[in-house]
Amino acid sequence: MENHEKLLAVKGITKEFHIGGVFTGATLTAVHEAHFDMEADKPEIFTLAGESGSGKSTLARLILHDLEPTQGSIVYEGHDVTTIKRRKELMQFMQKVQPIFQNPFEAFNPLKKVDRYLYATAMNFGVVKSRKNADEVVDNALKSVGLSLQEVRGRYPHELSGGQLQRIAVARALISQPRLLIADEPVSMVDASLRMSIVNLFKDLKDTHGVSVIYITHDLATAYYISDRIAIMLRGNIVEMGHVEQVLSEPLHPYTKLLKESVPEPTTKERWREKIQFSTFEVKEFARVGCKFTGRCPCVMDICHKEDPKDYVVDGRMVKCYLYAEK
Structure with missing residues (x-):
């Protein structure tokens, strides 16, 4: 694929689901006209934050081509991925855009040695021609996440910790040399003592390897620490979006203000420790x-x-609220 000014451009993406019976059901708009983009020459960590049911994971699945949008387009390196039909085109896209899932224990078959996944990824994406040539590629990927092939070789998932498995999942994604990782709640199933090591890993991948990350979370503490920009989602809508310092330190939208009030003031020296309480999904x-x-x-x-x-655009950020209509 050629180099383009935008790495990713999400343009008016909407996803509707029909729920209930054929005649008595209703239409649920899980994502409504979402817009954002990411620069090709400026790696960043862009966070989608919001309560459960806000649409952030659905938006991630749309970007990954796991769901078909009802309307809108998703353009990656100049190509509209919503129009991909052929397997070859899909494999080219998957090589450059890789997912990191929430539960590392579900990402690996308990009866399968974890190194098999790493070798299979290298082979499937044509990174190497044979398993004999894959050791160096696999080892380099593991080293980039603080592990090594020697530590992992021949081991089953139950022989590794949750933190190790999540690092292996990241290493697996890195084997294809992607430009974009989509990490959906990647630390929520990891022990609290290991969360910051995983979060720091994403920051290092951006700074050292030039990999951009879409980080999906309901935890504003890690969002504030890890993000360059953040988009706050509510009921399928992006209601505020901008630089993380602006949005979380001086929120404009009433919903963002409510979220901010649920945690202590963000500072560079202190970490938030309180849980954010959200309303029940309806x-x-x-x-x-x-x-x-x-x-x-x-x-x-x-x-x-x-x-x-x-x-509306206010002070360099987007806010979806009538309070700012005149501004």
Whole structure:
């Protein structure tokens, strides 16, 4: 693929699901007209943050070509991946965009030695022609995450810790030399003592290897620590997006302010330790006419109940709220 100004451009992506019966069901808009892009020549960690059911994982699956969008386009290095049909094109895309899943124990078959996954990845993407030539490639990938082939060779998943397995999952993704990793809640199933080591690993991959990361989380503590930019999602909508310092230190959207109030003030010296409490997921919230936050917003106005607010640009960031319509 050729070099392009944008590594990734998400343009008006919408995903609708039909739930319930054929005649009595309803349409749930899991992602609604999402827009954002990432520069090709500037590796970054871009975070999608929000409560469970906000649409962030659905958006990740759309980017990975795991789901077909209802409308919109996802352009990677100048190619619209939503139009991919041939296996060869899909493999080329998968080589450059790799996922990191939430549960490392589910990523590996307990009856299979973990090094087999690493060798298979190297072979499947044509990185090497035979297993005999794969040792160096596999070892280099493992070393980039603080492990080695000697430590991993011949071992089954149950013989490794959750932190080690998550690092191996990252190493596996790196074998194809991707430009973009999509990490969906990658530390939520890892022991608390190991979370920062995984988070620091993503920062190192960006700084040392030039790999961009889409980091998906409900944890604002790690989001603040790891991110360059952040997008806050609510009921399928990106309601605020910008530099992480701006968005989390001086939020504009009432929903972002609510999230901020759930944790101590972010500082460079202290870590947040409190859990963020979110509301229970309700399908009716997605079907709400107008702004999806009207049920909890302290600044709600009449127009909020009638029409979905537009995306307004304030102080260099996007905010989806009528409070900023005049600005």
